[in-house]
Amino acid sequence: MPSNGSKRMLASSAIRFHRELLENQDGPAFAYLSGERGLSLETIEQFKLGVVSESDEEYGHLAGYLSIPYITPTSPTEWWQNYVDLRFRRGPEMPDTAPKYRTLPGHPTRLFATTTLANPSDYIVIVEGEVDAMTLIQCGIPAVGVPGVKAWKPYYKNIFAGFERVYILADKDEAKDDAEVGVGERFAEEVARAVPNPKVIVVPDGGDTNGFYLKHGAAELRGLIGV
Structure with missing residues (x-):
């Protein structure tokens, strides 16, 4: 777990990137998140999504990348303590040759949206x-x-021991290298072997969950899962 000093720096950077995104809602980053990905302003604000400016003194080398903070339910009062990581996704106007994702050195991978587990x-x-x-x-x-x-x-x-049902949504990827299923389904099968009461659901079209939502809407997505 990051030190308090690191958390303060992560929180400060995340809020700075988030402010940059909200102050430029006519820009390509906001258009990508809200238009191409269908994320509402409420969702963008809830998860404090942002974009890195080329003038940023600390992260200017990641200009154009979208920022995705990892926020935990660690503290109900000291909000900055809940920021434990930042992940960056290639922005919509960046070349495909740029790495799709960038992570901070020394930060282990974590589950995203763990605040959900507190509800x-x-x-x-x-x-x-x-x-x-x-x-x-x-x-x-x-x-x-x-x-x-x-x-x-x-x-x-x-983490999932107390749930009556654990649904695992699998991306519908093309199988390669003589594999019977794609990497998305193999991922779901691995998770299903580990968690209690699992149910694997392969997204039938759209490629992934977000693609299915964009094509069919929220009601159809809920129906796919059965909730």
């Missing part, structure tokens, strides 16, 4: 990626995101 529910949805998790939460579905198919850790299973 009582008899079920939870596990999905790959932050945008898919935010999409589910926007639709009123409790969810957490795993930042990549290789980011699941064995001890995560303990």
